[in-house]
Amino acid sequence: xxxxxxxxxxxxxxxxxxxxxxxxxxxxxxxxESMKMEIPVLAEAAGTVTKLAVAEGDVVQEGDLxxxxx
Amino acid sequence: MPSSSDSGRPADGPAGWSxxxxxxxxxxxxxxxxxxxxxxxxxxxxGSGDVPVLATPRLLALAEAxxxxxxxxxxxxxxxxxxxxxxxxxxxxxxxGAEIDVEAELTEVDGxxxxxxxxxxxxDTEEDVVIGAGTVERVVVxxxxxxxxxxxxxxxxxx
Numbered sequence: 126x127x128x129x130x131x132x133x134x135x136x137x138x139x140x141x142x143x144x145x146x147x148x149x150x151x152x153x154x155x156x157x158e159s160m161k162m163e164i165p166v167l168a169e170a171a172g173t174v175t176k177l178a179v180a181e182g183d184v185v186q187e188g189d190l191x192x193x194x195x
Numbered sequence: 196m197p198s199s200s201d202s203g204r205p206a207d208g209p210a211g212w213s214x215x216x217x218x219x220x221x222x223x224x225x226x227x228x229x230x231x232x233x234x235x236x237x238x239x240x241x242g243s244g245d246v247p248v249l250a251t252p253r254l255l256a257l258a259e260a261x262x263x264x265x266x267x268x269x270x271x272x273x274x275x276x277x278x279x280x281x282x283x284x285x286x287x288x289x290x291x292g293a294e295i296d297v298e299a300e301l302t303e304v305d306g307x308x309x310x311x312x313x314x315x316x317x318x319d320t321e322e323d324v325v326i327g328a329g330t331v332e333r334v335v336v337x338x339x340x341x342x343x344x345x346x347x348x349x350x351x352x353x354x
Binding site: 138158160161162163 | 277279280307308334336340341344
């Protein structure tokens with residue numbers, strides 16, 4: 126199981142993956158927006174997205190859970 | 196798959212993301228802008244004060260313009276830079292008619308994030324007269340995507 130967490134304070138701009146999706150290492154899960162930049166959050170392992178903890182428009186803090194991949 | 200072609204975009208980003216990897220620029224890029232202070236450039240005219248000398252926000256605009264010029268020629272056509280942060284010392288007043296030269300240099304690159312140092316000098320004297328100095332930060336963005344995103348954001352930032 127791999128937990129994907131936010132590395133910075135940001136707005137959740139787009140949620141790309143859905144719960145239940147199979148993803149490959151390096152696939153984008155969500156796109157964050159911070160300091161005018163789009164910052165894709167990538168899967169760091171292949172697997173199934175078993176949890177997506179954010180929705181578009183959410184504000185995430187550093188360390189917040191974004192997704193779980195198993 | 197799109198590739199770098201007439202759009203000037205580099206290779207595709209990660210799967211599931213329709214964005215594009217921003218080009219990484221080398222430190223040391225630099226450019227200068229020269230301007231003559233006019234009545235429209237004064238604090239009184241711009242509303243940032245009430246005396247008729249070069250406005251601090253006008254000086255910052257010149258610094259940003261020099262920073263934009265420093266990296267613009269090195270960016271593919273689809274990309275531009277946008278300002279995110281600034282620190283400025285305005286050390287000396289300039290009257291209308293004064294000529295000033297503002298030079299910016301790219302001193303730090305962290306992916307999309309660019310840090311510039313700048314220095315503003317009097318251009319109408321032989322002496323080395325520093326009018327102001329500081330740093331500005333900008334980020335490289337895909338121009339069309341950035342504008343589309345701005346149009347969808349609420350007027351008041353949620354962050």
